[in-house]
Amino acid sequence: MARPLAPAAGNLADESRPARRAFRIGAGPLFILPTMALLAILILYPVVSTVILSFTDAAGRYVGGDNYAAAFRSSSTIRVIFNTIYYVAGSVILQLVIGVAAGILLNQKFRGRAMVRSLMLIPWVIPGIVAAMTWAWMFHTDYGIVNYALVSLGIIDQPVGWLTNPSTVMPALIAVNAWKMFPFVAVMVLAGLQSVPEELYEAARVDGAQFRHEVWHIMLPQLRPVLVAITLLLVIWGLDGITIIYSMTGGGPAGRSMIFPIQIYAMAFEFFEFNRAAALSVVYFLLIVGLIALYLRAFAPQEND
Amino acid sequence: MALKTTGARSWIYLPLAILLTVSLFPFLWMATSSFKPLRQLYAVPPSWLPDPATFANFEKVIFNSNIPRYFLNSTIISLGSTALALCFAIFAAYGFARFRFRGKILAQSFVLIGQMLPTATIIVPLYFVLSYFGLINTYLGLILVYLILTLPLSVWMLTSYFKGIPRELEEAAIIDGASRLTILFRINLPLIIPGIVAVVLYSFVATWNEFVFALSFATDRSMKTLPIGLAEFSSEFDTDWGAVMAASFIMTLPIAIIFLALQRLFVGGVMSGATKG
Numbered sequence: 344m345a346r347p348l349a350p351a352a353g354n355l356a357d358e359s360r361p362a363r364r365a366f367r368i369g370a371g372p373l374f375i376l377p378t379m380a381l382l383a384i385l386i387l388y389p390v391v392s393t394v395i396l397s398f399t400d401a402a403g404r405y406v407g408g409d410n411y412a413a414a415f416r417s418s419s420t421i422r423v424i425f426n427t428i429y430y431v432a433g434s435v436i437l438q439l440v441i442g443v444a445a446g447i448l449l450n451q452k453f454r455g456r457a458m459v460r461s462l463m464l465i466p467w468v469i470p471g472i473v474a475a476m477t478w479a480w481m482f483h484t485d486y487g488i489v490n491y492a493l494v495s496l497g498i499i500d501q502p503v504g505w506l507t508n509p510s511t512v513m514p515a516l517i518a519v520n521a522w523k524m525f526p527f528v529a530v531m532v533l534a535g536l537q538s539v540p541e542e543l544y545e546a547a548r549v550d551g552a553q554f555r556h557e558v559w560h561i562m563l564p565q566l567r568p569v570l571v572a573i574t575l576l577l578v579i580w581g582l583d584g585i586t587i588i589y590s591m592t593g594g595g596p597a598g599r600s601m602i603f604p605i606q607i608y609a610m611a612f613e614f615f616e617f618n619r620a621a622a623l624s625v626v627y628f629l630l631i632v633g634l635i636a637l638y639l640r641a642f643a644p645q646e647n648d
Numbered sequence: 649m650a651l652k653t654t655g656a657r658s659w660i661y662l663p664l665a666i667l668l669t670v671s672l673f674p675f676l677w678m679a680t681s682s683f684k685p686l687r688q689l690y691a692v693p694p695s696w697l698p699d700p701a702t703f704a705n706f707e708k709v710i711f712n713s714n715i716p717r718y719f720l721n722s723t724i725i726s727l728g729s730t731a732l733a734l735c736f737a738i739f740a741a742y743g744f745a746r747f748r749f750r751g752k753i754l755a756q757s758f759v760l761i762g763q764m765l766p767t768a769t770i771i772v773p774l775y776f777v778l779s780y781f782g783l784i785n786t787y788l789g790l791i792l793v794y795l796i797l798t799l800p801l802s803v804w805m806l807t808s809y810f811k812g813i814p815r816e817l818e819e820a821a822i823i824d825g826a827s828r829l830t831i832l833f834r835i836n837l838p839l840i841i842p843g844i845v846a847v848v849l850y851s852f853v854a855t856w857n858e859f860v861f862a863l864s865f866a867t868d869r870s871m872k873t874l875p876i877g878l879a880e881f882s883s884e885f886d887t888d889w890g891a892v893m894a895a896s897f898i899m900t901l902p903i904a905i906i907f908l909a910l911q912r913l914f915v916g917g918v919m920s921g922a923t924k925g
Contacts (some may be wrong), residue, residue: 370743370747371743371744371746371747371748371749371752372743372747372749372751373743374739374740374742374743375739375740375743375744375755377736377739377740378736378737378739378740378759378798378799378803379740379755379758379821381736381795381799382758382759382762382796382799384837385774385792385793385795385796386758386765386796387758388773388777389770389773389774389777390765390769390770392772392773392776393769393770393772393773396773398672400672411869425779443669444663448660448663448664448667449667451660452662453661453664459667459668462668462671462672463667463668463671464671464907465671465672465675465904466671466674466675466724468903468904468907469675469900469903469904470856470857470874470875470900470903471857471859471875472857472859472874472875472878472879472896473678473878473896473899473900474674475879476678476878476879476892476893476895476896477674477675477677477678477893477896478674478798478873479839480677480678480889481674481677481682482890483889484688484691486690486691486692486694486889488677488694491692491693495693522674524738526671547739579764579766582766583767583768585768585859585860585863586857586859586875589859589863590657590875590878590879603768604766604767604768604860607768607769607771607772608771608860608863608864611771611772611775611864612775612813612863612864612867613744615770617775617776619867620772621706621773623770624768624770624771624772625769627766627768627769628766628769631766633858
């Protein structure tokens with residue numbers, strides 16, 4: 344990250360003028376200071392404050408791990424952890440599978456390719472709340488187009504209450520989230536495929552490789568670094584995603600689609616249990632850090648070669 | 649940009665058709681639904697195109713709901729936070745790109761973590777801070793809080809743009825005795841205008857779509873932003889889906905136009921630095 348300075352550059356006229364050198368050393372921090380101060384107030388302070396709040400009660404008295412104990416005694420917390428992991432894992436896997444397939448597809452030659460590439464971006468471009476509202480309408484039990492299509496095609500016998508049925512609500516929400524984000528994966532895959540040397544394909548064809556061989560033995564291995572990087576981003580975005588679920592189901596039915604961010608919000612601003620909300624925040628934060636650490640441990644070493 | 653491909657194939661049109669249908673259909677369905685009269689929205693089997701097309705849903709949204717107010721709130725807050733972030737980020741990014749100093753890696757890591765931090769984890773203390781300063785349900789409150797989204801993003805993206813400017817350009821000016829600020833504003837800024845445009849658009853879109861902070865800190869009807877307004881719109885109107893689709897359509901238009909017009913810029917920006925979803 345630190346850009347090695349060329350010996351001459353940046354040291355111009357400094358050697359003989361100590362005052363100038365002092366200015367040079369001091370200027371960098373001065374430039375970043377206002378931003379860092381703001382971020383300290385807006386991010387660092389709230390993070391520290393969350394930890395403190397999680398160990399105190401409403402009057403500010405230290406209560407040890409009571410808030411955490413209360414959180415884990417409630418069965419809803421365990422379900423929230425399960426739901427969050429289910430939602431994020433399901434979304435990320437679907438996003439990657441569809442996104443990679445779309446990226447490879449759009450890397451082929453065909454007429455109107457630029458147009459198709461632009462149109463494919465639409466799900467990613469439209470605001471999350473709009474995607475949520477549109478799909479909520481499409482998933483409507485009686486008048487939704489999804490039920491109409493599936494019943495007409497004979498795939499289901501009668502309309503399904505996608506967002507009100509406990510067993511379909513999470514898959515439906517995961518599908519919406521995957522639909523929303525797969526174009527991002529596709530764009531990154533397309534970019535990654537641009538850097539695959541043409542010789543690899545030519546060599547493979549000389550050996551009689553079919554398209555599927557090219558995908559499996561050339562494209563996917565070459566895309567690995569890109570996929571490793573964007574998976575991490577997708578996980579973080581998935582964990583941060585509240586818009587779709589909050590606006591489509593509000594965490595229901597009966598908490599079946601309740602995930603961490605909504606639970607924290609509800610605990611704080613619906614039940615006014617600020618300290619328990621803080622404890623949940625810390626648990627959530629540790630869950631995220633744990634997932635990221637696991638991920639980096641599994642994939643980071645290969646990135647170095 | 650010349651794109652490498654791997655030869656034309658004929659089977660490709662079926663998966664392409666599926667891909668296009670999946671990508672486009674929901675958007676088209678939203679658009680057509682917003683122009684449908686009530687009886688057509690609730691018709692089985694559904695009619696594909698509005699017949700006759702009506703603006704009744706849009707009229708309801710524009711003249712008979714709070715959506716225009718939410719639109720105004722969102723615009724003020726997004727523009728405010730984007731502009732404020734840009735002012736700070738230009739200096740910080742320049743500092744990161746051009747100087748070597750103790751603690752730089754630490755500071756950069758902090759910016760990166762700030763960009764990654766899930767916003768829901770800090771809503772409780774932020775609420776207390778905003779209450780303390782009387783900033784709940786104010787434009788300034790949300791503008792400041794949205795810096796959490798826009799500032800790390802802007803710093804990160806602008807740093808890479810500044811690094812792309814050859815150092816030699818500055819050296820000539822240094823020899824001429826120009827101050828650092830002169831160099832930043834006269835030499836560097838004009839060269840990173842594409843970067844600034846990209847940052848502005850990204851920040852605007854990120855704040856335009858933000859949900860958690862708006863939900864927590866702007867609870868008054870007069871201060872809500874579009875995403876929250878839209879989410880509550882359904883219950884407010886006893887789920888008048890025609891109106892909800894019309895409001896969705898209105899909210900999408902500015903973003904869709906920006907994206908399609910500047911697609912290359914956006915896609916390029918995504919590759920140079922990741923953004924908060």
